[in-house]
Amino acid sequence: MNKRLFSLFLFALLFAVSGTAKTQKNIRVTSLKIEGMSTGYNQPVSSADRLLGLDTPSPRFSWQTESSLRNVVQTGYHILVASSPERLAANEGDLWDTGMVLSRAQLWIPYQGKSLHSNQRCWWKVMVTTNQGDTSWSEPQLFGVGLLNESRWSGRWIGLESLQPGESRGLHTRMAARYLRKVFKLKGQVKCATAYVAGLGLHQLYVNGQQIGSQVLSPIPSDYRKTIYYNTYDVTHQFTDSSVAVGVILGNGRYFPMRQNKPYKIPVFGLPKCRVDIIVEYTNGKTDHLSSDESWKITTDGPIRANNEYDGEEYDARREMPGWATVYFNDANWKKAERTDIPTGTLHGLVTPGMTVVKQLKPVKITNHIIDFGQNTAGWVRMKVSGQAGDTIRLRYAERLVDGKLYTDNLRDALSEDIYVCNGTEKGS
DSSP states (O other), X not given: OOHHHHHHHHHHHHHHHHHTSOBOTTEEEEEEXXXXXXXXXXXXXXXXXXOOOBSOSSOEEEEEEEESSSSOOEEEEEEEEESSHHHHHTTOOSSEEOOOEEOOOOSOEEOOSSOOOTTEEEEEEEEEEETTEEOOOOOOEEEEEOOOSGGGOOSOOEEOSXXXXXXXXXXXXXXXXXXXXXXXXXXXXXEEEEEEEEEESEEEXXXXXXXXXXXESBSOOOOTTTEEEEEEEEOGGGOOSSXXXXXXXXXXXXXXXXXXXXXXXXXXXXXXXXXXXXXXXXXXXXXXXXXXXXXXXXXXXXXXXXXXXXXXXXXEGGGOOTTTTSTTOOOTTSEEOEEOOOOSSEEEEOXXXXXXXXXXXXXXXXETTEEEOSSOOOSOOXXXXXXXXXXXXXXXXXXXXXXXXEEOXXXXXXXXEEEEEOOSOOOOO
């Protein structure tokens, strides 16, 4: 027997032995990922931040093997993909059952099961054989395929196609946030509901007054002339009543950029706009689309008076609109949303994890009205204030101190300042 045949025989023998080994509790499968993104292993069932917008019908699977033992080597894997959690629990991979595959591969295993389609939810798990025993099945994971081309979308691009009073372009752009809303009637008991939101430049989604998801500064920026990323949210647990209110806040982001005084250098892609398609699947098997169109209402009279990544945000609490994203809010004074121009970029599901708040910092020193967090960071300052209606609080930011003072020369012409205007009800701390 030559060396090559002997090595293949030996590897097959090791695989056969491991395949019949008992489950080893000291070895487990962890860090399950699809297309390099976490599938939400530690997220609660009600979480909106599910991985439901995969931009491919042939996703790739990855995992890690962890053990307290030494010299553990994977010798094979078995992947199951099912159309329901019940089928997966019964070890029925009706979409894909690889059987035991003789392989040490743990990264980018391509899906090769039944064809997947837009707005499809799938459940999967994996177990691994090693040279020291088998793992148990991993915890079940959920993933979903997004809307794979624009023909699968319902809804129009809406917003406002002109600057509003007080807004300006130039060295320091100034634009109020756009608030949009619409109330929909549901047609039965909801099995699941998935919201696809393309909000430019940045957006926040609300359902029945509740902000959806934990991601911030969504979506990620891109060259909007070529690519527009949309976010996907699981809103099933918000669709429990007969009527549902959907709200969206649109900010500038980099779609309506911070500086517009150098058109040869800084492209202006357009004014804030959004396209929304919420696909509702009912328990009776029917499907409905709750989509954006000119029947939505819009206003720029909300509390966010300006938002600019270089200059900061101005928030006027006197303009707050309690319940603006709920069913019974009176929007009679709001305008009708306009159908806007269609961005040239192609819609794609996010291909990277969204940004979230990962840590809260406390000041290490407060002296002479300077709050020192001891490090540079990207985020927001949270504080309690008190004041009379119209009192203004300004927060200026810097990356370092020089002689105990804010050093802002490196910020060039960026104002880097947040402004909060009191409404007179603040209690302070």
